[in-house]
Amino acid sequence: MKVVDVAVVGGGPAGSSAAREASERGLSVLLFDHAHPRRKACGGGLPVKGIEWMDAPEEAIEGHMTSISFTYKNTKLKVPVNKGKLIRRDDWDFYLYNRAKEAGAGHIAERVKSLENSSGNWVINDKYKAKYIIGADGVNGFTRRHFMEKISREHLFAAAGYYLSIKPIENEVEFILGALPGKEGYLWVFPKSDHYNIGYCYNAGTPGMKEALHKLMDERWPGEFIENGKWKLAENGEIVNCKQFGSAIPSYNDPELFDEPVSGSNWVLCGDAAGHVNPIHGEGLNHATLGGRLAAKAISKGDPTLFEKYWRSHYSRDMYRAAKTKHRIYRSVFMKLGFALGRTPALFGMLAELTRGEYEGKATSAFWFKLPMAVLQAMFFMKHKELKNTT
Numbered sequence: 380m381k382v383v384d385v386a387v388v389g390g391g392p393a394g395s396s397a398a399r400e401a402s403e404r405g406l407s408v409l410l411f412d413h414a415h416p417r418r419k420a421c422g423g424g425l426p427v428k429g430i431e432w433m434d435a436p437e438e439a440i441e442g443h444m445t446s447i448s449f450t451y452k453n454t455k456l457k458v459p460v461n462k463g464k465l466i467r468r469d470d471w472d473f474y475l476y477n478r479a480k481e482a483g484a485g486h487i488a489e490r491v492k493s494l495e496n497s498s499g500n501w502v503i504n505d506k507y508k509a510k511y512i513i514g515a516d517g518v519n520g521f522t523r524r525h526f527m528e529k530i531s532r533e534h535l536f537a538a539a540g541y542y543l544s545i546k547p548i549e550n551e552v553e554f555i556l557g558a559l560p561g562k563e564g565y566l567w568v569f570p571k572s573d574h575y576n577i578g579y580c581y582n583a584g585t586p587g588m589k590e591a592l593h594k595l596m597d598e599r600w601p602g603e604f605i606e607n608g609k610w611k612l613a614e615n616g617e618i619v620n621c622k623q624f625g626s627a628i629p630s631y632n633d634p635e636l637f638d639e640p641v642s643g644s645n646w647v648l649c650g651d652a653a654g655h656v657n658p659i660h661g662e663g664l665n666h667a668t669l670g671g672r673l674a675a676k677a678i679s680k681g682d683p684t685l686f687e688k689y690w691r692s693h694y695s696r697d698m699y700r701a702a703k704t705k706h707r708i709y710r711s712v713f714m715k716l717g718f719a720l721g722r723t724p725a726l727f728g729m730l731a732e733l734t735r736g737e738y739e740g741k742a743t744s745a746f747w748f749k750l751p752m753a754v755l756q757a758m759f760f761m762k763h764k765e766l767k768n769t770t
């Protein structure tokens with residue numbers, strides 16, 4: 380049995396990016412995934428932050444975001460953007476996966492069920508041998524459970540929703556906060572080429588998530604479910620497809636979890652398997668694609684534990700900060716204050732630049748500097764000029 384340099388378990392964005400990078404760096408690679416082409420449960424929004432990390436050519440794009448909005452009760456903060464992209468997870472993932480194959484990675488259409496270490500090599504499914512393993516098989520997949528503890532429920536978001544077959548009229552990506560007051564999470568409405576991708580993302584076990592989403596649907600597109608996967612519009616009786624999807628997303632509530640190494644002398648985890656998702660909003664595609672490449676880079680240097688240094692230097696700051704502040708951010712009092720201040724002329728510009736990923740400088744110190752003016756403006760209900768026509 381030939382021993383390859385790297386076996387990559389999982390061909391999602393993390394695994395395909397890792398397999399491609401490892402092949403391009405001259406390593407021999409086997410990429411294991413039993414499921415392609417497949418559609419992973421996802422909103423399919425490529426985060427504005429780190430957009431340059433994600434290889435998404437025009438043919439893999441379903442739409443370009445024209446704005447991102449945050450709504451809390453009657454206040455809507457709508458930020459025009461020109462960077463975010465919307466993709467379909469079947470198309471984009473298959474594209475990334477084929478790029479890995481083109482770069483030279485071999486593909487094994489098998490689910491990895493066993494991993495054993497024998498004479499310094501990994502034996503996979505009793506058949507294949509590799510010197511190193513890259514685990515990229517998603518949240519609490521086989522490799523996560525093999526190399527580390529499972530991510531416990533208290534550190535997971537439950538995310539689910541529907542592909543609602545109504546053609547969007549605008550490429551506005553919406554985050555709706557406060558639908559379940561005080562609960563940690565949000566509802567989303569993402570426009571796709573021929574449907575809306577709508578859903579909820581809350582701490583696993585939060586009561587009322589599904590009902591909150593159904594209430595939003597009924598407000599936006601009044602109607603009812605007539606059978607599984609069909610929504611009947613009240614206005615004209617039209618029946619539209621409304622297929623359900625759902626899964627878990629890592630969402631660490633404790634920054635110390637990010638201190639735990641996700642690599643060893645001959646293995647490394649990346650993407651959701653490593654828990655590398657922003658704990659506040661659950662965006663993970665940027666960290667999965669870059670993380671996969673950094674995992675391959677570490678192995679190409681002969682030391683998978685270098686991954687710890689690499690990922691920390693690229694994207695750990697946001698993750699630690701988000702894990703520290705998640706409990707505070709979603710409190711009702713914070714939401715009320717945040718939205719009242721966020722729409723003022725003093726702070727909206729900064730919020731917009733942060734949303735677009737364009738803010739340069741120290742956001743925290745700038746915030747404290749602008750805060751007194753924002754408080755004054757909020758007391759007089761002043762709004763930034765870009766928000767004049769919104770509620």
Ligand SMILES: Cc1cc2nc3c(=O)[nH]c(=O)nc-3n(C[C@H](O)[C@H](O)[C@H](O)COP(=O)(O)OP(=O)(O)OC[C@H]3O[C@@H](n4cnc5c(N)ncnc54)[C@H](O)[C@@H]3O)c2cc1C
Nearest residue numbers: 389391392393421422423424491516517538650651663664
């Ligand atoms: C409902 C929902 C909405 C989301 N929306 C967004 C969003 O809009 N923007 C964003 O940035 N993030 C979003 N996320 C998070 C994002 O989907 C993940 O962070 C991302 O998919 C992680 O990529 P990955 O490659 O690590 O894992 P995955 O995408 O989960 O890929 C894992 C791959 O491993 C394969 N696999 C599993 N087990 C095995 C095995 N034993 N052997 C071989 N192969 C295996 C699977 O077939 C799969 O192809 C969302 C998540 C959910 C659940």
